[in-house]
Each structure stands twice: as structure tokens, then as C-alpha cells.
Amino acid sequence: MDSVETQTPRPARPPAAVPAEAGVTALYEANALGLVRLAVIMLGDRQAAEDVVQDAFFGLYRNWSRLDDPGKALAYVRSSVLNGCRAAVRGQTRRDRRDRAAATDARSSIESAEALVLLSEEHREVLLAVRRLPERQREALVLRFYFGLSEEETARAMRISRGTVKSSLSRALAALGRMLTEES
Amino acid sequence: MTSAEERTRAAMDAITGLVENVAPLTLPPPAPPAMPARLRGRVPSPRRRWGSWLAPVTAAVAVVAIAIALVVVRDVPSGRPTPVASQVLPPTGIPQYYLTFDQPPGDTTKPVGLVLRATLTGKTLFTLQPPRGLSFAGITGAADDRTFVADAHRDPYGVEGSAGRSRTWYLVRVTSTGSGPALTMTKLRISATPVGTMINDIALSPDAAMLAVVSEHLTTKPREQQQLRVYSVATGAVLHTWLSPADKVPPFVGGGGDGGDPNAALAWIGDRSLAFNQGTFAASGVPTLTVLELELSRPDGAILASSRTVAILPPAGETGKPSPYGCRWFWGDVMVTGDGTSYVCGGNGTSSATLPKLYCLKHPTWNVVAFAGFSLTTGKMTRILSGYRTGCAGYNVLGYPVWVNATGSTVIGYMIFGSRNSGMFGVFTHGSFRPLPYPVPGSSYQYMAGSLLNQVAW
Numbered sequence: 001m002d003s004v005e006t007q008t009p010r011p012a013r014p015p016a017a018v019p020a021e022a023g024v025t026a027l028y029e030a031n032a033l034g035l036v037r038l039a040v041i042m043l044g045d046r047q048a049a050e051d052v053v054q055d056a057f058f059g060l061y062r063n064w065s066r067l068d069d070p071g072k073a074l075a076y077v078r079s080s081v082l083n084g085c086r087a088a089v090r091g092q093t094r095r096d097r098r099d100r101a102a103a104t105d106a107r108s109s110i111e112s113a114e115a116l117v118l119l120s121e122e123h124r125e126v127l128l129a130v131r132r133l134p135e136r137q138r139e140a141l142v143l144r145f146y147f148g149l150s151e152e153e154t155a156r157a158m159r160i161s162r163g164t165v166k167s168s169l170s171r172a173l174a175a176l177g178r179m180l181t182e183e184s
Numbered sequence: 185m186t187s188a189e190e191r192t193r194a195a196m197d198a199i200t201g202l203v204e205n206v207a208p209l210t211l212p213p214p215a216p217p218a219m220p221a222r223l224r225g226r227v228p229s230p231r232r233r234w235g236s237w238l239a240p241v242t243a244a245v246a247v248v249a250i251a252i253a254l255v256v257v258r259d260v261p262s263g264r265p266t267p268v269a270s271q272v273l274p275p276t277g278i279p280q281y282y283l284t285f286d287q288p289p290g291d292t293t294k295p296v297g298l299v300l301r302a303t304l305t306g307k308t309l310f311t312l313q314p315p316r317g318l319s320f321a322g323i324t325g326a327a328d329d330r331t332f333v334a335d336a337h338r339d340p341y342g343v344e345g346s347a348g349r350s351r352t353w354y355l356v357r358v359t360s361t362g363s364g365p366a367l368t369m370t371k372l373r374i375s376a377t378p379v380g381t382m383i384n385d386i387a388l389s390p391d392a393a394m395l396a397v398v399s400e401h402l403t404t405k406p407r408e409q410q411q412l413r414v415y416s417v418a419t420g421a422v423l424h425t426w427l428s429p430a431d432k433v434p435p436f437v438g439g440g441g442d443g444g445d446p447n448a449a450l451a452w453i454g455d456r457s458l459a460f461n462q463g464t465f466a467a468s469g470v471p472t473l474t475v476l477e478l479e480l481s482r483p484d485g486a487i488l489a490s491s492r493t494v495a496i497l498p499p500a501g502e503t504g505k506p507s508p509y510g511c512r513w514f515w516g517d518v519m520v521t522g523d524g525t526s527y528v529c530g531g532n533g534t535s536s537a538t539l540p541k542l543y544c545l546k547h548p549t550w551n552v553v554a555f556a557g558f559s560l561t562t563g564k565m566t567r568i569l570s571g572y573r574t575g576c577a578g579y580n581v582l583g584y585p586v587w588v589n590a591t592g593s594t595v596i597g598y599m600i601f602g603s604r605n606s607g608m609f610g611v612f613t614h615g616s617f618r619p620l621p622y623p624v625p626g627s628s629y630q631y632m633a634g635s636l637l638n639q640v641a642w
Contacts, residue, residue: 024209025209028209029209032206032209033203033204033205033206036203036206037199037203040199040203041196041199046203049203050206050207053206054207054209057209122191122194122195123194123195123198123616124195126191126192126194126195127195127196127199130192130195130196141192142196145189145192145193145196146193146196146197146199173188173189173192174188176188176191176192177187177188180188180191
């Protein structure tokens with residue numbers, strides 16, 4: 001399965017030791033694909049997912065010099081991607097709505113007819129069900145099951161407690177089980 | 185593990201096949217040194233980002249554009265733009281367009297033109313007439329689904345039976361117009377092949393910068409050695425020349441023209457290597473298929489001395505009964521992926537316990553496989569792209585690939601149920617299938633070895 005590369009992100013190098021451009025670019029090359037896939041699952045829209053990930057790396061780039069703990073670089077980007085996905089899902093701004101509409105018009109959405117057919121019906125149903133979950137449950141599910149993060153790492157990325165991660169995951173699976181049973 | 189968990193993990197994994205690359209990160213100039221707040225994980229507003237950096241970014245883009253323009257003009261004496269191809273595929277993960285001929289191979293009543301079609305719908309988008317007095321005979325595509333090279337010859341018309349005629353070469357590109365995509369044609373500076381030269385294979389590099397041509401001169405006995413030449417698309421210069429072994433009967437690489445000049449016996453691995461495969465018979469009489477890699481940095485001359493064997497393929501399984509999966513013994517049925525890590529094979533045979541999952545099936549009683557991926561490093565099977573459960577179609581299922589993506593996770597191909605004289609043409613990826621219109625007119629389920637490959641270029 002070629003998703004392995006996304007499940008074992010390369011550790012970030014100390015930001016202070018490398019220039020911002022080289023450091024952020026290296027981090028992007030090692031992790032962007034996995035993060036875009038994560039965002040695609042969250043948003044169901046390839047273009048929006050790439051925008052969110054690019055924005056997250058822009059944020060890291062602008063703040064590179066003040067990143068005191070090098071180990072936080074990837075965690076920061078991951079949290080930024082989650083934030084970006086939340087913002088996009090909620091449609092907080094007019095720009096988000098316009099971009100999503102444009103993406104749909106351009107048939108670049110993963111929900112477009114062309115892209116969806118590349119997924120089996122089974123997978124389509126599951127992913128649509130995942131996207132109907134409450135935000136916290138969806139994030140916990142994706143970070144644990146797709147990104148392969150531990151409960152502790154998931155908790156840090158979501159800025160919630162481990163206990164909340166466990167309960168969110170449990171509720172997500174229960175809800176998914178119900179939704180998928182009803183649909184079948 | 186719950187069923188919902190299993191299904192969720194599988195569905196998320198399936199996304200991998202849809203998102204295989206991302207656009208490169210383009211960073212603006214460095215941020216000002218003094219910033220008031222510590223890193224808190226906030227994403228800066230896009231409006232502010234563009235507002236403050238628009239001017240320097242615009243200036244940088246302008247400088248880069250000028251530099252690119254200078255390179256383009258320098259590389260092409262005529263001043264025409266050099267062919268540059270993007271390797272980014274549409275979100276569907278398959279090429280948006282393909283090129284084919286505008287008439288069946290056997291039609292010799294008029295000059296053969298080229299047709300641009302949409303992969304998903306099969307709709308004809310544009311028809312390009314050949315240069316006056318010529319007829320197109322071969323096509324090959326770059327990695328971007330919109331840059332091609334075509335060769336043409338003089339009368340008599342028709343694609344079939346065109347071996348031995350002199351070829352001239354054209355760059356064909358998809359351009360956008362107000363009414364939709366169109367094709368443009370530019371004659372290349374590659375020397376016309378002499379009369380009596382048969383084209384055994386053509387392959388355009390992923391970036392459309394180089395064209396590899398395998399040919400042999402049709403003479404009476406003894407037949408001459410084949411030549412593999414690599415040309416610069418921009419200048420027409422011969423960059424490399426290799427010769428097939430003198431003691432081997434051609435064709436050593438590729439085959440003869442059968443419904444168009446062959447375009448699948450060579451594969452580019454990135455822009456620096458070529459892969460080709462050979463069928464031979466072992467002493468026992470068992471057919472063996474070998475994949476060889478030829479790096480462009482190796483010395484010109486003897487092709488075998490400059491190549492290395494990267495894989496010996498398992499022979500195809502017996503049809504009609506359970507047998508280990510293997511690849512069909514034909515040069516067009518093995519496609520090396522652009523990243524050079526694997527090959528996808530059209531073949532037949534049954535699966536075994538070592539295969540963990542076949543996504544397209546509802547029940548774990550599957551066992552007939554048509555397309556599979558193998559690692560070039562280990563030689564082991566790494567992917568099953570299509571298959572059928574016993575009982576659906578018996579054991580007699582064959583797979584014929586016509587396009588594979590750079591990583592080998594998606595293949596466009598043709599899966600035939602031999603016993604039923606029917607088949608499925610479309611996109612196979614991780615066991616799921618999406619039907620596509622058959623890409624050429626005519627009897628879609630009568631696949632002649634190589635003929636479909638030679639008539640389409642993705």
C-alpha cells in the first residue's frame with residue numbers, strides 16, 4: 001500500500017540550523033502528500049485540500065525564525081492543516097465559499113463524477129459517512145486511522161485530552177457503524 | 185477490530201490512489217525579521233499574505249518568466265517554443281486526453297489524420313489533418329497528456345502496412361481555444377528516416393525533450409542490426425545511438441508495425457533511463473520475459489553492454505485452470521512505471537494466500553487476477569489492480585494494459601474474459617474499476633496483440 005510514506009513522517013530538522021526556505025521546503029516535500037490526503041478526506045475537495053496545506057506551510061515559513069522547539073514544526077503544520085480544514089468546512093468566509101464553488105465548477109473536487117468513480121461504491125459510502133461525523137470525531141478518526149498517530153499525538157494535534165480522543169473515536173465508530181448499516 | 189473500523193481504514197487507504205502528487209511549494213520572499221507574537225499555530229490570512237507580498241512575488245515571477253523565455257529561444261533555432269510538459273495529471277488520476285488515428289488501420293482510401301479525444305467520454309474534441317501528401321503512421325505521448333510526437337509517411341495512405349516508408353516527425357500539442365481544446369503541429373528537425381527503414385518503436389520522454397526511436401533497415405538476409413536512437417526534440421540532433429546484438433534476430437526491441445508504429449516496447453524511467461523488455465525461450469522451451477534498463481549516461485554502442493537486467497518476469501499462468509499469476513509474453517503487456525520502481529503486467533493466473541485483499545470483490549473467494557504490479561527491486565508482486573472471483577468468469581481472464589501512471593497504482597487497460605469473448609475496458613486501480621469508452625473504432629473485444637497500443641497515445 002503506497003500510503004505508508006504518509007504514515008511515517010520524516011522528523012523535522014532543527015529550524016535554527018537551516019534557512020527558512022530550505023527547512024520548510026524539506027518539510028513540505030516529506031509531508032505534504034500525506035497532509036493533502038488527510039485534508040482530502042476531511043474536505044472531499046482536492047483543490048481546497050491543497051490550498052489548506054499550502055497555507056499551513058506558508059504559516060510555518062513566516063514564523064520559522066521564532067519556532068523555539070524544532071520538534072514542533074511538523075506538529076504545528078498538522079494543527080494548521082486541521083485548523084484550515086475546520087475553517088473550510090464551516091465556510092466562515094465568503095472567500096472559502098467562492099473557492100469551493102469554483103473548485104466544483106472546475107470539476108476538481110474529489111466529489112466530482114470523474115474522481116468519485118475511481119473509488120469503489122463501498123469506499124464512497126464510507127467517506128461520505130465520515131464527512132457527516134461531527135468535527136471532533138472526524139478529526140480523531142482520520143488522525144488515528146489514516147495518519148497513524150498515537151492517541152497522545154492525536155491529542156496534541158487536536159489540543160484535547162487523550163480521554164477525549166478515546167471517547168471521540170469510540171463515538172465516531174459507533175456512529176459510522178449505524179450510518180453504514182442504515183445505508184446498506 | 186470492528187467492521188466499521190475496517191471499512192473506514194480501507195476507504196481512507198483508497199484515497200491514496202487518487203492523490204499521488206502535490207504541486208511544489210512556492211515560497212514568497214523571507215518574512216521581516218521582527219514579528220510581535222510567538223508561534224501560536226494561526227494560519228495567516230490569505231488576503232494579508234498576498235497584499236503584502238504581491239509586489240515582490242510579481243517581480244520574481246517576471247524574472248523567472250524572462251529567464252525561461254531566454255532558455256526557450258536559445259534552445260530552438262527556429263524560435264518556436266521548446267516542448268515542455270507538466271507531469272501533473274488531473275484530479276481523476278488519469279490523462280484527460282488521448283491521441284489516436286481518425287480511421288481504422290486498414291482504411292487506405294484517404295490520408296490518415298489525428299484525433300484528440302477525451303479519455304472519460306471518448307468524445308472527439310479535435311481532428312488534425314496530416315501535412316499535404318502525408319499520412320500519419322505513429323504516435324507517442326509525454327507525461328502531461330497534451331504533448332505528443334507523431335510520424336508521417338507519404339502515400340499510399342493507411343496506417344497498416346506502412347513499414348519501410350520514410351518518416352517525418354511532428355510535435356503535436358493540445359492548446360486551448362475559446363471553443364475548446366485544439367491540436368497544433370510543428371515539424372521537428374529530426375532527419376527523415378530513409379526509405380526501407382522500419383520503425384520498431386517510438387517513445388517520447390516524460391518531459392517531451394527527447395524522442396527514442398528503434399528501427400531496423402529492411403534488407404534481404406542477413407537482416408541488419410536494430411538501432412536505438414535518442415533525439416533532441418528541440419534541435420533534432422541525435423544524442424545517443426545503440427545497436428542490437430549482431431547475433432540476435434531482430435526485432436530485439438519492439439516489433440513491426442501492426443496498426444501503427446509500435447509505441448509500447450520502450451518506456452522512459454524519468455528522463456534519464458529507458459526500459460525495454462525482451463521475450464526469449466529458455467532451454468526448456470518455457471517463455472521468459474526480461475526487463476532491461478538502459479541509462480542515457482552509459483556509452484553508446486552495444487545496447488546489451490550498456491544495459492542491465494532489472495527483472496525476469498514470471499511466465500503467464502495457464503488459462504482454464506488454477507495456476508500462479510504470471511505476465512503475458514509480449515512486449516506490450518509489461519509497462520515499467522515512470523518512477524522506475526515497478527512494472528505493471530497484463531497477464532493471467534490465480535491468486536494465492538499471499539495476496540491480502542482484492543478490493544473489487546465483496547467476498548474473499550476471489551482468485552483470478554488480470555493486472556498486477558511487481559517491484560523491480562525485489563521481483564515480488566506488490567499490487568493487484570484487477571481480478572475476478574472464481575465463478576464470475578472462470579479462470580480464463582486476461583489483462584492488457586495500455587497506460588499506467590508513474591507509480592503503478594492506476595492502469596488503463598482491457599480485461600478480457602476469454603471464454604465469453606467479452607471484456608472490460610477502463611481504469612483499474614486497487615481493485616476498483618471504472619469503465620471507459622473503447623478508445624478506437626471497430627470491434628472492441630477482438631484485441632489483436634499490440635494493435636490497440638499502437639493506435640493510442642496517452
